[in-house]
Amino acid sequence: MKKKIVILAILFILNILLIGCQHRLTTTTNVTTESTTTTTQETTTTEPTEEFKSIADVINSPLGDLYKVRATVVGTTPTGVLIYDETGFIYINLGSNPSVSVNDYIEVYGRTISYNDTVEFNEDTIISVLGINEPYTFLARELRNQDVDNYLNNFRVGDFLRITGNINVNGKLVSLSIPYSNVMLTLLSNDIDFSNYNNTEVTVDGFALFVNGSSTKYLNILVTEVIPREVTPEYLPLTILSINDLHGYVERSINSNGHYSGISRMSYLVNKIRNENPLDDVVLIANGDMFQGTAISNLTYGESVIKAMNMMGFDMMGIGNHEFDWGLETILKYFDNDESNGEANFPLINSNIYYKNSKQLVTVENGKVFDSYIISREGIN
Known part of the structure; x- marks a missing residue:
């Protein structure tokens, strides 16, 4: 009789231990499953929602997501690339000299950021050259004097502008002062040696990139052409x-x-x-x-x-x-x-x-x- 009681007691204890082990095993499995699910969800949100988007769609989509775009290079600066795809323009702010050229047809894969209230691709953007497109022709909008101040109220990335002023080269900083305007232009280009025009009056054609500055506003222009002022006349009616x-x-x-x-x-x-x-x-x-x-x-x-x-x-x-x-x-x-x-x-x-x-x-x-x-x-x- 005593042996039966001892055996039953041992079986009862083993049963309790077995239930406890099963409970711990179930808990561990649940945690692992939950962790795996969370990781999968985070990974999924980083993928682009569509294979390719137009530039206009990217500009109007949430910031910080990954996007794919195919477009043509219309200009380069020492730190980035301006691209165009018939729906609009967007700047890729690489932070370094780009390895593409004007008219290259490229595929872009990267995240968007906001810089001075404009949407750009960030410096980690991946660029692949697919081929070469025929050059685009853009009609310049001429801004004179205080027209430039008024333009800032309707600024858009990629606007192709023609502006006259005096160039000043100070190291890597190139500016254009405009008569009767409180706005200064910052001139950017990989293809133009601005030192050839230092302290002279010129007309520049180029794409608007962004506006910065507080008390003085600086309109940053990707310059495509510099037109020197014509020969000074012998006299000038005033x-x-x-x-x-x-x-x-x-x-x-x-x-x-x-x-x-x-x-x-x-x-x-x-x-x-x-x-x-x-x-x-x-x-x-x-x-x-x-x-x-x-x-x-x-x-x-x-x-x-x-x-x-x-x-x-x-x-x-x-x-x-x-x-x-x-x-x-x-x-x-x-x-x-x-x-x-x-x-x-x-x-x-x-x-x-x-x-x-x-x-x-x-x-x-x-x-x-x-x-x-x-x-x-x-x-x-």
Whole structure:
């Protein structure tokens, strides 16, 4: 009897141990299965959802996914490639010199990123050359002067533009300054030696890539052609526009005769005259009494007017009697080359106002107050 009890007890204990082992085995299997499923799901999400997409589809698809595109190279920079496929343009930001050429027909496989609010392929993108396409022909849209500022409101990657300005080469940085514009161009190309055009006026054709910068906006252009300015003429007829007695009217208003006034209306007329002639032959001068008058100008001591005049591209300004209303020093600070207190982009001309005690002409040390000033147009002073 005792032996039976012992045997039953042993069997009972073994049964408990067996159940425990089965439970642990089941738990381990579940964990392994769950882990495998998770890994499989993560791997699946990295695959492109379609074999090939158009560039337009890629631009409008979620960022960070993998995409395949077939397109034609329309330009290269020292760090990337611009491609086109009839639906649009997209830039591949490789971060290094690309190994493809213009007109190569390529297959692209990579992830998209956002750079300065534009969609690009990232530096890990894989590029395979499939062949060579016939060159595309693009019609350039010409932007002159402040047209460039306005264009930034409707900027699109791949817009083919024609812009005139002065080239400055500073090491690897090549910029183009544009008359009467607050926008600077950054010029990029693998095929053009910009040093041949340093400090000269040229017209450039190229594709818009992206816009960066905060206080100064830089429009980055992939340049396809540089057109030197034509030979300087022996003489140049000038159009001189003179404005005075603005008295702070930066806002649009209607006078007693029902005519619109204000600097916005004035700016429209000035730009209309500038654009009537392909030559840079307009000089814009302010003859004084520009600041005192309206509430907005009085509250800012004329700084609001200075900002508007900068945008209009004034060439110089003279001093009127109302420039003394707040003390001449208030106005002179806009010509001291200190941007922290507001700064004019043009000089102040003073040839007949002297300090009473010293009999010296009123000026600003290291500033932009001169008794005379030379203006250049089309290479002629």
